Amino acid sequence: DGGITQSPKYLFRKEGQNVTLSCEQNLNHDAMYWYRQDPGQGLRLIYYSQIVNDFQKGDIAEGYSVSREKKESFPLTVTSAQKNPTAFYLCASSPGRTSYEQYFGPGTRLTVT
Amino acid sequence: GDSVTQMEGPVTLSEEAFLTINCTYTATGYPSLFWYVQYPGEGLQLLLKATKADDKGSNKGFEATYRKETTSFHLEKGSVQVSDSAVYFCALTGGYNNNDMRFGAGTRLTVKP
Numbered sequence: 401d402g403g404i405t406q407s408p409k410y411l412f413r414k415e416g417q418n419v420t421l422s423c424e425q426n427l428n429h430d431a432m433y434w435y436r437q438d439p440g441q442g443l444r445l446i447y448y449s450q451i452v453n454d455f456q457k458g459d460i461a462e463g464y465s466v467s468r469e470k471k472e473s474f475p476l477t478v479t480s481a482q483k484n485p486t487a488f489y490l491c492a493s494s495p496g497r498t499s500y501e502q503y504f505g506p507g508t509r510l511t512v513t
Numbered sequence: 514g515d516s517v518t519q520m521e522g523p524v525t526l527s528e529e530a531f532l533t534i535n536c537t538y539t540a541t542g543y544p545s546l547f548w549y550v551q552y553p554g555e556g557l558q559l560l561l562k563a564t565k566a567d568d569k570g571s572n573k574g575f576e577a578t579y580r581k582e583t584t585s586f587h588l589e590k591g592s593v594q595v596s597d598s599a600v601y602f603c604a605l606t607g608g609y610n611n612n613d614m615r616f617g618a619g620t621r622l623t624v625k626p
Contacts, residue, residue, distance in 0.1 A: 406556075431612060442602065442618040443557075450612060490556050500606045501547060502614055504556035 404505035406491050411510045421476045421508045423491035430496035432474035437488040485512045515540040519603045519617035526624050534588040534620045536603035544607035546586040551600045593624045
């Protein structure tokens with residue numbers, strides 16, 4: 401069964417701690433993305449990666465970091481520098497090259513107190 | 514830059530009513546257009562897409578036509594069901610950066626029996 405998995409579904413952390421959100425895809429897609437969604441709002445792009453070992457900042461990259469060591473995996477670290485980390489985080493992937501629709505994982509809801 | 518504007522919600526309809534959710538876009542180049550649906554607590558699911566002017570995307574009774582002359586991609590369904598209750602997002606990608614998908618703010622639809 402091909403798809404995108406994100407884990408965990410719910411994550412709780414104390415303020416000042418870094419936390420890493422997992423995103424894995426077995427669709428053999430080249431490009432992967434991380435978005436943040438706040439209640440009642442649209443999606444804002446944090447980072448994206450078009451190929452392994454390369455990634456680009458999106459609109460709201462401050463306080464976040466990513467890595468792309470394998471094609472299937474694109475973990476997101478929410479650092480203590482992120483001022484308002486509580487949000488719903490969505491990972492997506494797309495085939496790239498000639499096809500750019502994005503396919504989304506189920507999301508991780510992060511709560512920082 | 515590229516952007517999408519969709520009608521504000523929430524939209525409340527009775528079952529079997531006709532649905533229209535308006536979406537207009539601003540883009541340089543030749544964007545591809547998408548509608549996504551999000552059910553509570555889940556990620557986004559691709560509903561339909563259109564990649565060039567006059568294309569009609571359709572899926573599960575939903576339709577949208579890519580109108581270059583009016584820069585629009587309105588979502589329609591002839592007879593909504595309670596199970597269509599969700600948030601709908603219009604999005605575009607392409608122009609000069611196919612990795613930069615821009616989303617509208619989302620329109621919440623509630624269908625009452």
